[in-house]
Amino acid sequence: MTTAAMLNGRATAPIESLLQEQRIFAPPAEFTATARLKSQAEYERLYRQSMDQPEQFWREMSDRLHWSEKPTVMCDWSHPPFARWFTGGKINASYNCLDRHINHGLGDKPALLWEGEPGDRKVLTYRQLHREVCRMANVLKAQGVKTGDRVAIYMPMIPEAAVAMLACARIGAVHTVVFGGFAAEALADRINDAKAVAVITADGGWRRGKIVELKKNVDAALAKTPTVQRCLVVRRTGQSLAMTAGRDSWYHDLVAGVSDVCPAEPLDSEHPLFILYTSGTTGKPKGVVHTTAGYLLGALLTCEYVFDLKDKDVYWCTADIGWVTGHSYTVYGPLACGATTLLYEGAPNFPDMDRFWDLIERYHVSVFYTAPTAIRAFVKWGEKYPQRHDLSSLRLLGTVGEPINPEAWTWYHRVIGGRRCPIVDTWWQTETGSIMCTPLPGITATKPGSCAVPFFGVDLAVVDRQGRELPPNVGGFLVIRRPWPSMLRTLYGDDERFKQQYWREIEPFYFTGDGARRDADGYFWVMGRVDDVVNVAGHRLGTMEVESAMVAHPKVAEAAVVGRPDELKGQALAAFVTLKAGAEPDESLRQELKAWVGKEIGAIARPDEVRFTEALPKTRSGKIMRRLLRDIAAGKETVGDTSTLEDYSVLAALRQDRE
Numbered sequence: 001m002t003t004a005a006m007l008n009g010r011a012t013a014p015i016e017s018l019l020q021e022q023r024i025f026a027p028p029a030e031f032t033a034t035a036r037l038k039s040q041a042e043y044e045r046l047y048r049q050s051m052d053q054p055e056q057f058w059r060e061m062s063d064r065l066h067w068s069e070k071p072t073v074m075c076d077w078s079h080p081p082f083a084r085w086f087t088g089g090k091i092n093a094s095y096n097c098l099d100r101h102i103n104h105g106l107g108d109k110p111a112l113l114w115e116g117e118p119g120d121r122k123v124l125t126y127r128q129l130h131r132e133v134c135r136m137a138n139v140l141k142a143q144g145v146k147t148g149d150r151v152a153i154y155m156p157m158i159p160e161a162a163v164a165m166l167a168c169a170r171i172g173a174v175h176t177v178v179f180g181g182f183a184a185e186a187l188a189d190r191i192n193d194a195k196a197v198a199v200i201t202a203d204g205g206w207r208r209g210k211i212v213e214l215k216k217n218v219d220a221a222l223a224k225t226p227t228v229q230r231c232l233v234v235r236r237t238g239q240s241l242a243m244t245a246g247r248d249s250w251y252h253d254l255v256a257g258v259s260d261v262c263p264a265e266p267l268d269s270e271h272p273l274f275i276l277y278t279s280g281t282t283g284k285p286k287g288v289v290h291t292t293a294g295y296l297l298g299a300l301l302t303c304e305y306v307f308d309l310k311d312k313d314v315y316w317c318t319a320d321i322g323w324v325t326g327h328s329y330t331v332y333g334p335l336a337c338g339a340t341t342l343l344y345e346g347a348p349n350f351p352d353m354d355r356f357w358d359l360i361e362r363y364h365v366s367v368f369y370t371a372p373t374a375i376r377a378f379v380k381w382g383e384k385y386p387q388r389h390d391l392s393s394l395r396l397l398g399t400v401g402e403p404i405n406p407e408a409w410t411w412y413h414r415v416i417g418g419r420r421c422p423i424v425d426t427w428w429q430t431e432t433g434s435i436m437c438t439p440l441p442g443i444t445a446t447k448p449g450s451c452a453v454p455f456f457g458v459d460l461a462v463v464d465r466q467g468r469e470l471p472p473n474v475g476g477f478l479v480i481r482r483p484w485p486s487m488l489r490t491l492y493g494d495d496e497r498f499k500q501q502y503w504r505e506i507e508p509f510y511f512t513g514d515g516a517r518r519d520a521d522g523y524f525w526v527m528g529r530v531d532d533v534v535n536v537a538g539h540r541l542g543t544m545e546v547e548s549a550m551v552a553h554p555k556v557a558e559a560a561v562v563g564r565p566d567e568l569k570g571q572a573l574a575a576f577v578t579l580k581a582g583a584e585p586d587e588s589l590r591q592e593l594k595a596w597v598g599k600e601i602g603a604i605a606r607p608d609e610v611r612f613t614e615a616l617p618k619t620r621s622g623k624i625m626r627r628l629l630r631d632i633a634a635g636k637e638t639v640g641d642t643s644t645l646e647d648y649s650v651l652a653a654l655r656q657d658r659e
């Protein structure tokens with residue numbers, strides 16, 4: 001069903017909620033003792049202030065950043081939906097991530113810990129990282145890149161990727177990072193939309209023991225991108241390459257002898273920092289524009305309050321820098337608060353399925369942030385892999401990207417967190433720039449599957465079609481009712497699409513596209529994209545709840561549930577299921593699973609069809625592409641964009657296996 005169709009539905013509750021998770025985990029006293037926020041009263045005071053006196057609140061918070069010139073107006077909302085934050089201010093993101101800490105005596109603290117997939121390692125202190133960033137910034141200038149120019153970054157997860165982002169930020173060039181797993185076509189589309197003048201890439205990167213030929217893809221892409229003048233190539237994998245004279249240069253040649261002095265450009269608060277393309281699970285990629293000051297403040301504050309980052313922490317976010325999570329929580333956020341952040345190049349199952357746990361043990365990672373899709377893979381692989389390692393350095397766990405099924409949550413809590421680490425289930429989007437809804441680890445009692453409470457300044461609500469707030473436990477549309485500093489400013493080159501996409505459906509609010517409910521304690525439960533809602537015999541169900549019920553079965557590793565046309569019921573539920581190692585995909589299990597869901601959440605949610613599969617179709621960032629499964633369940637050919645699909649062979653396999 002389309003968003004519009006579901007928004008126009010007649011039932012009072014736009015989405016019915018069947019899942020009622022009762023478990024509650026209080027924050028451990030040892031954690032609270034040292035946490036930045038220690039009491040509920042403190043959270044409430046700050047949250048109230050952020051709502052009631054926003055100018056004062058944001059003025060105080062903005063002091064956490066270094067300004068070349070202080071802003072005069074905190075938020076200008078005179079031309080909605082186009083917000084301006086911290087107007088009058090001048091600031092530089094790279095200065096805030098580097099120089100500021102060196103000036104405060106942190107020059108010798110490790111900023112980046114890096115490990116390549118083959119096992120090679122590097123540590124860059126704040127001083128060393130600063131030096132590399134200044135040198136790359138000088139190279140960019142020498143290549144003719146100017147303030148405001150767009151630069152595409154298409155890199156493996158190596159230190160130079162972070163260096164490139166910060167070098168752009170230093171001179172006011174706008175980076176657009178394209179995930180290194182995207183093919184030439186997707187890269188060319190993004191470069192063309194952004195009209196990038198330069199590309200920073202590498203010869204290749206390592207993934208599961210093989211070279212990903214990045215430069216080859218760049219060559220194919222650049223055949224179609226008239227705006228690109230220069231291509232800088234970092235040597236990583238060392239194979240021989242074709243270099244196009246006049247356009248391509250080895251970075252190590254350009255940087256030889258270049259000065260490491262490069263003053264950070266003071267930029268307007270609203271100077272664009274980056275464009276990041278997001279396709280979500282549907283449609284043509286959108287160039288989400290983030291600007292400097294508000295974005296950086298959002299990333300910084302959430303790192304401090306949500307990840308509780310402190311001087312001694314070793315922090316690891318597993319997201320690729322090609323995603324917003326890699327931007328905000330591998331690079332800008334942790335560096336803006338002077339933390340030590342780990343970067344790992346490769347796959348979680350190379351050389352074996354314990355690579356992440358091995359990294360945590362060896363680097364003494366204390367704060368670990370990953371995605372539900374990864375956690376479900378770990379569950380599937382089995383406990384023996386984490387059990388091989390000493391994970392006692394961990395003190396806090398986080399998750400982002402999708403609703404986390406309560407079963408995956410409790411596994412993460414028990415097996416990885418040793419029952420001692422709080423879990424922050426953080427809800428946010430590429431568009432929101434930083435975490436919007438989350439537990440605060442020292443004070444919020446967590447409920448598996450709930451992203452808990454809104455962060456400071458976030459006026460989050462569950463509403464009906466008319467924008468009226470719904471009572472507790474009634475499912476509806478998740479909106480944000482006022483601007484926030486790290487919000488997207490527009491879609492690059494397309495103000496109209498920006499308005500249409502986010503501001504027209506539930507005027508005058510920002511519509512997230514997600515369905516949610518809020519419980520009687522004020523906790524938010526995100527039920528997935530409203531496009532994924534299914535209408536069964538007049539009941540609108542969020543498929544995520546049915547999936548959670550399936551995953552609670554001991555033999556199920558992962559499940560995706562979609563609607564398919566049904567003459568009697570309007571839509572019927574089709575479940576695609578992957579099993580844990582050792583489970584047999586047979587008829588008796590099929591019947592058992594249907595009965596199980598009926599018993600767990602009610603007969604209305606009992607799947608009409610269960611299909612076993614080896615794998616589910618996912619985007620590159622690990623989100624299940626239910627749109628493709630809907631086509632398969634309906635027996636249709638897949639139409640629309642599949643360029644973000646991770647593994648095409650999954651689709652063919654799914655088509656063959658029918659009940």
Ligand code: WTA
Nearest residue numbers: 400401402403425426427428429430451526
């Ligand atoms: C989903 C990733 C439930 C949601 C930072 C959102 C979540 C979309 C959560 C944004 C969560 C993200 N619980 N759902 N904790 N986090 N989502 O742009 O549907 O890749 O709208 O940003 O992911 O995905 P994006």
